Amino acid sequence: xxxxxxxxxxxxxxxxxxxxxxxxxxxxxxxxxxxxxxxxxxxxxxxxxxxxxxxxxxxxxxxxxxxxxxxxxxxxxxxxxxxxxxxxxxxxxxxxxxxxxxxxxxxxxxxxxxxxxxxxxxxxxxxxxxxxxxxxxxxxxxxxxxxxxxxxxxxxxxxxxxxxxxxxxxxxxxxxxxxxxxxxxxxxxxxxxxxxxxxxxxxxxxxxxxxxxxxxxxxxxxxxxxxxxxxxxxxxxxxxxxxxxxxxxxxxxxxxxxxxxxxxxx
Amino acid sequence: xxxxxxxxxxxxxxxxxxxxxxxxxxxxxxxxxxxxxxxxxxxxxxxxxxxxxxxxxxxxxxxxxxxxxxxxxxxxxxxxxxxxxxxxxxxxxxxxxxxxxxxxxxxxxxxxxx
Numbered sequence: 024x025x026x027x028x029x030x031x032x033x034x035x036x037x038x039x040x041x042x043x044x045x046x047x048x049x050x051x052x053x054x055x056x057x058x059x060x061x062x063x064x065x066x067x068x069x070x071x072x073x074x075x076x077x078x079x080x081x082x083x084x085x086x087x088x089x090x091x092x093x094x095x096x097x098x099x100x101x102x103x104x105x106x107x108x109x110x111x112x113x114x115x116x117x118x119x120x121x122x123x124x125x126x127x128x129x130x131x132x133x134x135x136x137x138x139x140x141x142x143x144x145x146x147x148x149x150x151x152x153x154x155x156x157x158x159x160x161x162x163x164x165x166x167x168x169x170x171x172x173x174x175x176x177x178x179x180x181x182x183x184x185x186x187x188x189x190x191x192x193x194x195x196x197x198x199x200x201x202x203x204x205x206x207x208x209x210x211x212x213x214x215x216x217x218x219x220x221x222x223x224x225x226x227x228x229x230x231x232x233x234x235x236x237x238x239x240x241x242x243x244x245x246x247x248x249x250x251x252x253x254x255x256x257x258x259x260x261x262x263x264x265x266x267x268x269x270x271x272x273x274x275x276x277x278x279x280x281x282x283x284x285x286x287x288x289x
Numbered sequence: 290x291x292x293x294x295x296x297x298x299x300x301x302x303x304x305x306x307x308x309x310x311x312x313x314x315x316x317x318x319x320x321x322x323x324x325x326x327x328x329x330x331x332x333x334x335x336x337x338x339x340x341x342x343x344x345x346x347x348x349x350x351x352x353x354x355x356x357x358x359x360x361x362x363x364x365x366x367x368x369x370x371x372x373x374x375x376x377x378x379x380x381x382x383x384x385x386x387x388x389x390x391x392x393x394x395x396x397x398x399x400x401x402x403x
Contacts, residue, residue: 071385071386071387072386075386075387075390078390085358086358089357089358089359090357090358092301093301096301096302096305099302099305100305100309103305103306103309103310104305104309104310104313105313106313108345108348109309109312109313110309111348111352112348113305113308113309115348115351116308117292117304118357120291120292120293121291122290122291123290123291123304123307123308124308126292126304126308126309127307127308127309127311127312128312130308130309130312130313131312131313131315131316132341132344133341133344133345133348134312134313134316135316135337135340135341135344136316136337136338136341136342136345137313137316137317137320138316138317138319138320138323138337139320139334139337139338139341140320141316141317141319141320141321141324142320142321142323142324143324144320144324145320145321145324146324149324155321155322158321158324159318159321162314162317162318162320162321163314163317165317165320216359216362217359217398217401217402219358219359219360220359220360220362220363220397220401221394221397221398221401223352223356223358223359223360224360224368224371224393224394224397225390225394226352227349227352227353227372228372228375228389228390228393228394229386229390230345230348230349231349231372231375231376231379231389231393232375232376232379232385232386232388232389232390233386234342234345234346234349235376235379235380236379236384236386238342242335242338242339243338243339243342245339246338246339246340246342246343246346247342247343247345247346248346249343249346250342250343250344250345250346250347250349250350251346251347251349251350253343253347254346254347254350254351254354255350255354257347258351258354258355265347265351266344266347266348266351267344269343269344269346269347269350270340270341270343270344270347271340271343272343273339273340273342273343273344273346273347274336274339274340274343276343277335277339277342277343278335278336278339281335281339
């Protein structure tokens, strides 16, 4: 953990403390009231990435039910954590009999990616008068899908309405998916095993494609392929620490690749 | 203390908050404070992103190779084959997530029915 706190500290760059970005007014989406902007964000629940996220939550409901997590517990996980990989790791740790501290470490490691994501998202979503106090509760709704959709759409929203627009998108996405998990869990009691198997397979298929697509440079692809290939090897050697070690070794492999590319190009 | 330590109805919810919600939200909290101050090309950001990506890739591999429940009874070759075909379809048929998901699922279901 100390390593991550150190790198988090290193990312803090005092020279850039003054945000010199000039807000660019962009009203491509026309004039609207604040409620209008909230609803415009909420309407993105019908977009393709949002629909795919719902299918992944359909799979999650099946996964929770298979692992003995109750419907109320599963919906509580989705609403209070709002990060699908963290939820999958949490249930994996529960069924593996992990202690609460070991579970928190495993979940925390799977959620580290949210830190750079949120850090990159804040300058996009912030208005000229936005305070940190308003950003902190809304940061809860930033996860991969809301992030991808937000980064794409926010530039078409006037700067002072961006937080309202994102609130509409984020709150709707979280609420609808929480309800999806509740309804599917309730229905799934009568599903045949084939349907369960197909539902459960939705989650890895969704992450395989969306993780690759979310990358904006080669290092993420190297890290992803390393993680996929390393996991079975690490699992065979040290099953108790398979995910942690896969993360660290995969990160190391990626950094070696980044260094080699840099020395090759200069 | 584990998930099964107490039989009270509230214990699983405390467990979810402490071991799930807290360690996830803390990163968002830190992210808000560094937001706007991070250089996109900084080495630290690349390291954090690489470790996080490998870890999530490890979760994907775990779900495909060592699943629990109904999927555990299927052949590992079928699961790996379906995932690989779905991923290749995603890569070469327009990079759309939905194509990867549909192709992977279609092959898995076909294999399970045969």
